[in-house]
Amino acid sequence: MALRRYTASIDGTIPVPALLYDDEELLASQDGVGIYDGLQKAPDYQTGSVHVSTHRLFFVHSQNPSSYSFTMDLLHVTRTNYYAGLFKSSPKVSLFLDADTALPLITISGQRTEIFESWECEVCSHRNPPGLSPTAARICTLCGVPRSVSAGSTVSDASSQTQSLFSSIPESSTTSLSSSSSPGPPSPSTNSESDGIGCPACTFLNHPSLRVCEICTTPLPNVEHAGSLRAKSAPPTRAVSPVGDNTDPANLLIKLSFRKGGDKPFYNVLRRALRSQAWEGKRIGHNARSRTSSLAVASPNYGPTPVAMRPSGIDGIMRNVEASAHITQTDLNDALKDLEGLMMKAKDLVHLAGELNEKLTASSTTTTTSTLASPLSTTSFPSNSGTQLTSLFSTTTLVPSTEPEEAKFIRSSLAQLGLQMSNAPVTLDMIRDERRWVDELARELARVLQGSPDDIPGQKSAGIMKERGIVGLDEVWGGWNRARGVALIPPSTFLQVLPHLPAYTSPPIRSRVFKSGLSVLHVPPYTHASFTARIVGYLAMSGVMTTSQIAHEENITIGLADEMIAAIEADGVICRDDERSAIKGGGSGSASEVRWSRNLFLEYIWDGQL
Amino acid sequence: MALSTHTTPSGFLLPSIHSAPPFFTHQPNQSTHAHLTEQWMRLILTYARHKRLFILRVEDAEVPGGDWDKILRNERINRQIPPSYLSSLMAALVVKNLAVYELAKQTHAVLLHWHLPEEWAGVLHSWATATGQLNTILTFYEISDPPIPSPLSCILIPLLRRAITILSRSNRAQIIGVADGEGVRFFVG
Numbered sequence: 001m002a003l004r005r006y007t008a009s010i011d012g013t014i015p016v017p018a019l020l021y022d023d024e025e026l027l028a029s030q031d032g033v034g035i036y037d038g039l040q041k042a043p044d045y046q047t048g049s050v051h052v053s054t055h056r057l058f059f060v061h062s063q064n065p066s067s068y069s070f071t072m073d074l075l076h077v078t079r080t081n082y083y084a085g086l087f088k089s090s091p092k093v094s095l096f097l098d099a100d101t102a103l104p105l106i107t108i109s110g111q112r113t114e115i116f117e118s119w120e121c122e123v124c125s126h127r128n129p130p131g132l133s134p135t136a137a138r139i140c141t142l143c144g145v146p147r148s149v150s151a152g153s154t155v156s157d158a159s160s161q162t163q164s165l166f167s168s169i170p171e172s173s174t175t176s177l178s179s180s181s182s183p184g185p186p187s188p189s190t191n192s193e194s195d196g197i198g199c200p201a202c203t204f205l206n207h208p209s210l211r212v213c214e215i216c217t218t219p220l221p222n223v224e225h226a227g228s229l230r231a232k233s234a235p236p237t238r239a240v241s242p243v244g245d246n247t248d249p250a251n252l253l254i255k256l257s258f259r260k261g262g263d264k265p266f267y268n269v270l271r272r273a274l275r276s277q278a279w280e281g282k283r284i285g286h287n288a289r290s291r292t293s294s295l296a297v298a299s300p301n302y303g304p305t306p307v308a309m310r311p312s313g314i315d316g317i318m319r320n321v322e323a324s325a326h327i328t329q330t331d332l333n334d335a336l337k338d339l340e341g342l343m344m345k346a347k348d349l350v351h352l353a354g355e356l357n358e359k360l361t362a363s364s365t366t367t368t369t370s371t372l373a374s375p376l377s378t379t380s381f382p383s384n385s386g387t388q389l390t391s392l393f394s395t396t397t398l399v400p401s402t403e404p405e406e407a408k409f410i411r412s413s414l415a416q417l418g419l420q421m422s423n424a425p426v427t428l429d430m431i432r433d434e435r436r437w438v439d440e441l442a443r444e445l446a447r448v449l450q451g452s453p454d455d456i457p458g459q460k461s462a463g464i465m466k467e468r469g470i471v472g473l474d475e476v477w478g479g480w481n482r483a484r485g486v487a488l489i490p491p492s493t494f495l496q497v498l499p500h501l502p503a504y505t506s507p508p509i510r511s512r513v514f515k516s517g518l519s520v521l522h523v524p525p526y527t528h529a530s531f532t533a534r535i536v537g538y539l540a541m542s543g544v545m546t547t548s549q550i551a552h553e554e555n556i557t558i559g560l561a562d563e564m565i566a567a568i569e570a571d572g573v574i575c576r577d578d579e580r581s582a583i584k585g586g587g588s589g590s591a592s593e594v595r596w597s598r599n600l601f602l603e604y605i606w607d608g609q610l
Numbered sequence: 611m612a613l614s615t616h617t618t619p620s621g622f623l624l625p626s627i628h629s630a631p632p633f634f635t636h637q638p639n640q641s642t643h644a645h646l647t648e649q650w651m652r653l654i655l656t657y658a659r660h661k662r663l664f665i666l667r668v669e670d671a672e673v674p675g676g677d678w679d680k681i682l683r684n685e686r687i688n689r690q691i692p693p694s695y696l697s698s699l700m701a702a703l704v705v706k707n708l709a710v711y712e713l714a715k716q717t718h719a720v721l722l723h724w725h726l727p728e729e730w731a732g733v734l735h736s737w738a739t740a741t742g743q744l745n746t747i748l749t750f751y752e753i754s755d756p757p758i759p760s761p762l763s764c765i766l767i768p769l770l771r772r773a774i775t776i777l778s779r780s781n782r783a784q785i786i787g788v789a790d791g792e793g794v795r796f797f798v799g
Binding site: 544569570571572575576577578580581582583584595597599600601602604606607608609610 | 636
C-alpha cells in the first residue's frame with residue numbers, strides 16, 4: 001500500500017542521471033536491493049538498484065526496469081531506522097512515511113509532463129526553462145514570483161471550480177487540483193458544485209449563474225474569484241483528508257533490504273540528504289499538495305517561511321542589486337589597497353633592479369673590453385661612476401666567460417618583470433639639468449625608434465623604425481609613450497627632443513614637416529633629395545606611375561606618398577596627368593587618379609608647325 | 611615617353627608635346643604651368659593661322675569634329691583639354707595681347723590675333739595697293755569676301771575695323787559711311 005501511495009513509476013531503462021531535475025544531484029547508488037512494502041516483501045521489487053538524490057529515491061529493477069521501477073520524493077520520509085542485519089537477514093533501512101503527503105492514487109505521469117513544460121512568468125515575462133524540480137519550477141527563476149495558476153491551467157470546467165479553491169494560495173498548482181478532483185479518494189469538495197458564489201459584501205452564497213448578489217445586489221465576481229472567496233469563508237477541514245486506512249503504520253513504511261551490502265554508506269548518504277532537505281527551500285508547491293488532503297493540519301512551519309527566506313519580486317531584485325553593488329565596492333576598495341601596497345613595494349623593486357642592472361652592465365663592460373672603457377659605451381647607464389666600476393672590477397674578474405649568458409638571463413628575467421632598466425623611462429626628477437634631460441630623452445627615443453644596441457634576443461624590441469624608413473610623428477609619439485608607460489611625454493617636450501635626435505641615431509633620423517602640416521620622422525633614404533632621385537628613377541623606367549603605385553613601391557601609405565610627391569612636384573621635376581582630362585569617362589579604366597611622369601617639358605623645343 | 615609629331619589630314623604638323631598626356635592637365639607647379647601655357651598659346655595661334663580661325667570658344671574643347679578638334683583633343687592618347695584649363699589659356703592670351711575677348715564682359719570666347727592688328731593693317735594696305743583699289747571706296751564685305759581669294763578673306767569685321775582704325779591714324783585710310791553700312795577708302799601711305 002505504501003508503495004502505491006507514495007511512489008510513481010518511472011521508465012528504468014533511462015539512466016538515472018537523465019531523470020534528475022536541473023537542480024537535483026545524484027548522491028549515491030547501490031545495487032542488490034530489495035523493497036519491503038510495509039512489513040511484507042514486495043514481490044515485484046526484489047532485485048534492483050537504489051539511487052538517492054537530493055530530492056528523491058529511485059529504484060530501478062534489474063531484470064525488468066521498464067515495468068518495476070519507481071521513484072519516491074524524499075519529502076515523504078518522516079524518519080528512518082537502520083537495522084544492521086543478523087545471520088541470514090540482510091541489513092535493512094526503514095523509511096517511515098508521512099501520512100499527510102501521500103500521493104493520490106492515480107498515475108502521476110500526466111502531471112509530470114505539465115511540470116516539465118516551459119512557462120512564462122506573468123510578472124516579468126521571463127520564460128522559465130523546463131527541467132527544474134517541481135518545487136523550483138513553481139517560482140519564476142528571475143523574479144521569484146510564484147507561477148500563477150491561471151497561466152498553466154488547461155483543465156476542464158469541473159476542475160476549475162476546485163482549482164479555485166487554491167487560487168488564493170498562490171503557490172498552488174495544477175498538480176494539486178487534479179488530485180482533489182480525481183475520482184479515486186472520496187473528496188469532500190463535492191459540495192463545491194452545489195455551492196454558489198459568495199457575495200463579497202454580505203457573504204450570501206448566490207447561485208453560480210447570477211451576476212449580482214440576490215440580497216444586496218452587489219456585483220458578484222466571476223467564478224474563479226468566487227471560489228477563492230468561498231475558500232476563505234469555508235476552509236476545508238481535517239475531514240477533507242482522503243482515506244482513513246493510511247493511518248495504519250504498516251502502510252507508512254518502506255524498507256530497503258541490502259542483499260549485497262553497501263548499506264552503511266548508503267544509509268549515511270540518505271540521512272544526509274534527508275537532513276539537508278534540498279526540497280525544503282522551495283517546497284511551496286509541496287506545501288500546496290499537502291493541503292489537498294488536509295489543509296487544516298498542514299503544519300505551520302510549512303507556511304510562509306520559505307517565501308520570506310527567498311526574497312521575491314521587485315524588492316528581492318532591488319536587494320540583489322544593492323548587495324552586488326556593495327560587494328563590487330568592497331572588492332574595488334580591497335584591490336586599490338593592494339595596488340597601493342604593490343606600488344610601495346615596486347619602488348624598492350625598481351631600485352633593486354637598477355642596482356642589479358648596474359652591476360651587470362659594469363661586469364659586461366669589464367669582460368668584453370677587459371679594460372675600463374668609457375662607461376658611456378653602454379648607452380643605458382652613462383651615469384656609472386668610475387669608482388663603482390673599480391669596486392666591481394675586483395668581483396667580476398672572478399666571473400668565468402659564461403657570465404654574459406647569465407647576465408642575459410637575469411636581464412631577460414628582469415624584462416619579463418617589466419623592470420628592464422635600459423628601457424626604464426627617463427623622468428625629469430632623475431635628471432635635474434633640463435638640457436641633459438632633453439638629451440636623455442632623445443637617447444631614449446632613439447632606442448624606441450631603432451631598438452637598443454644591447455638588445456635581448458628573446459625580447460621583441462625592434463623599434464618603430466626598424467622596418468620602416470618614414471613614420472608619422474603622431475605614431476612615434478604614441479609609440480614612445482606606450483613604451484614609457486609612466487611619466488608620459490607631452491607633445492611640446494616631444495618636439496623639443498626631435499632636433500636632438502640625429503645625434504643619437506644611426507642612421508640619423510630627422511624630422512620633416514610637409515606643406516600640409518604633416519610631420520614625419522625619416523631616415524636618410526627618405527630625404528627629399530634621395531626620394532626625388534628614386535622617384536625619377538622609377539618614372540624613367542616605367543614612364544608613368546600613379547600615386548598608389550609609388551606608395552606600393554616605396555612601402556609607405558598613400559597619404560604620405562601624396563605629400564612627398566607633391567613636394568617633388570613643387571620642384572617641377574615631375575608633372576601630373578589628371579584623368580579628368582580624358583575624353584572618355586574615367587580614362588584608362590582606373591578611377592580618377594593622378595598619374596605622374598617626368599617633367600620633360602622644360603627642355604622641350606618646338607617641333608610642330610611653324 | 612617616346613613622343614613624336616603628328617600630321618593632321620589638313621597638313622598641320624602637330625608638335626610632339628601634343629602627344630604627352632600631362633600636356634592636357636593644368637599643372638600646379640608654376641614654372642611648369644607657365645612653360646606649358648607658352649606651348650599651348652603657340653600651338654593655338656599656329657593652328658589658327660593654318661586654318662584661318664579667328665574665334666576660340668571654351669566649348670570648342672568639348673565638341674568633337676569642330677574646328678579646333680585636332681589640337682584641343684587628342685584621341686590617340688584619350689585626352690582633351692578641360693574647359694577650365696582652356697579658359698585660363700585664353701586669359702593668358704588676352705594678357706599677352708595675342709587675343710581679345712570677342713565681346714566685352716565675357717570670357718568664354720576670344721578673338722585671336724595670330725596677326726597683330728598692326729600686321730593686319732599692313733596686310734590690308736598692301737592688298738589694297740596690290741589690287742589697285744586705292745582711293746576707291748570699298749565696303750567691309752568687299753574686303754572680307756573678295757572675288758579673288760586674298761590674305762584678308764574671312765577676316766572678321768571687328769578685327770578689320772581695328773586694322774582700318776590703325777591705318778586711319780596714319781592717314782592711310784578713312785572710314786566713310788555708306789548707304790548699307792560702312793565703307794573705307796585707302797590712300798597712298
